[in-house]
Amino acid sequence: MKYAKWTILTLLALIVFGFFHYTLPQHDIVRIVNTYQERQDLDDWTRIFWATPDDQATGLINRDVQFIQAVDADGDPRVYRNEDTGWHWPPYFKFDTANLQTEAEDLKSTSAAPQWVSVTHYGWRNVYFSTFPNAVGIKPVAGPDVTIIPWVNIVILTFLAFILFMLRRMWLQFRERMIDPVIEDVEEAWDSVDAQADQATAKARGIWGRFRAWLGTWKSKPRR
Amino acid sequence: MIAFVRLAVFGFIGMTAAYFLLSVYSRSVERERLEREWDDDPVSGDDPAARDAYIEAGLQDYRKSLRRKLIWLVYVIPTVIVLLLVYLNDT
Numbered sequence: 001m002k003y004a005k006w007t008i009l010t011l012l013a014l015i016v017f018g019f020f021h022y023t024l025p026q027h028d029i030v031r032i033v034n035t036y037q038e039r040q041d042l043d044d045w046t047r048i049f050w051a052t053p054d055d056q057a058t059g060l061i062n063r064d065v066q067f068i069q070a071v072d073a074d075g076d077p078r079v080y081r082n083e084d085t086g087w088h089w090p091p092y093f094k095f096d097t098a099n100l101q102t103e104a105e106d107l108k109s110t111s112a113a114p115q116w117v118s119v120t121h122y123g124w125r126n127v128y129f130s131t132f133p134n135a136v137g138i139k140p141v142a143g144p145d146v147t148i149i150p151w152v153n154i155v156i157l158t159f160l161a162f163i164l165f166m167l168r169r170m171w172l173q174f175r176e177r178m179i180d181p182v183i184e185d186v187e188e189a190w191d192s193v194d195a196q197a198d199q200a201t202a203k204a205r206g207i208w209g210r211f212r213a214w215l216g217t218w219k220s221k222p223r224r
Numbered sequence: 225m226i227a228f229v230r231l232a233v234f235g236f237i238g239m240t241a242a243y244f245l246l247s248v249y250s251r252s253v254e255r256e257r258l259e260r261e262w263d264d265d266p267v268s269g270d271d272p273a274a275r276d277a278y279i280e281a282g283l284q285d286y287r288k289s290l291r292r293k294l295i296w297l298v299y300v301i302p303t304v305i306v307l308l309l310v311y312l313n314d315t
Contacts, residue, residue, distance in 0.1 A: 087227035087228040091306070091309070092313055093313050094313055094314065095310075136313065137313070166249075173252050174249075
């Protein structure tokens with residue numbers, strides 16, 4: 001039972017962490033090497049890792065997706081998709097895919113004369129399921145070692161913690177003002193019902209009852 | 225376009241729920257504060273009617289207070305944030 005509880009709690013924590021890790025923006029310091037466009041099939045379960053542009057017909061099962069190829073400071077490849085999120089989840093309200101692709105094209109550089117950029121993105125790269133993080137912004141930076149403070153994440157997570165705190169306060173207030181008094185009332189009512197019941201039994205016994213009780217005292221006591 | 229309508233509708237439902245919860249909470253806290261205030265220093269003794277009148281008058285004042293009006297920010301702030309994001313993320 002203990003194991004079941006901890007398994008479920010761990011799973012829940014993993015799901016929450018995974019949700020935020022996928023959805024919140026992250027920054028990579030990379031060098032853009034190329035951009036390309038490729039037709040993608042969108043008819044299996046990995047569909048959830050692709051965006052839903054507003055102008056896409058619902059029955060469409062494949063379409064062209066733009067990609068940005070980059071290399072990070074260690075020389076590891078980073079490939080981003082570049083898709084509109086529009087009014088859909090996650091709420092980046094990105095409508096400027098074509099502009100972003102142009103910026104990426106403009107910031108292309110060689111390893112001989114590197115131009116480092118910070119790519120803001122969300123999502124996961126998985127080579128087995130062919131999923132790509134979605135780039136939402138590109139900004140030139142001085143070098144591969146610049147530190148970027150994730151202000152957006154700090155603000156969002158602080159705000160969510162504040163909401164949880166407020167919900168807890170609300171619940172405690174509701175319990176104190178609405179539930180506890182009712183429980184007290186019920187307890188009081190129950191006590192008075194008890195007292196009334198005692199009185200009623202005492203009354204109902206009457207003379208005949210007392211006589212029977214007196215008779216009962218003559219009976220032999222149950223053996224111990 | 226449908227996605228925008230969906231965002232607007234669910235956003236409105238969410239904001240309304242938040243507004244409702246916050247206003248109930250805020251009024252409850254205010255009432256509790258008034259009750260405590262009276263119980264700490266009863267103006268006219270142990271008269272329950274006077275206590276009720278005092279609390280009722282305090283809640284009347286609360287209805288016109290700035291704090292209650294500030295709860296409307298629950299509708300304003302998310303809308304402004306979305307508009308800001310739409311602007312900032314696409315320029």
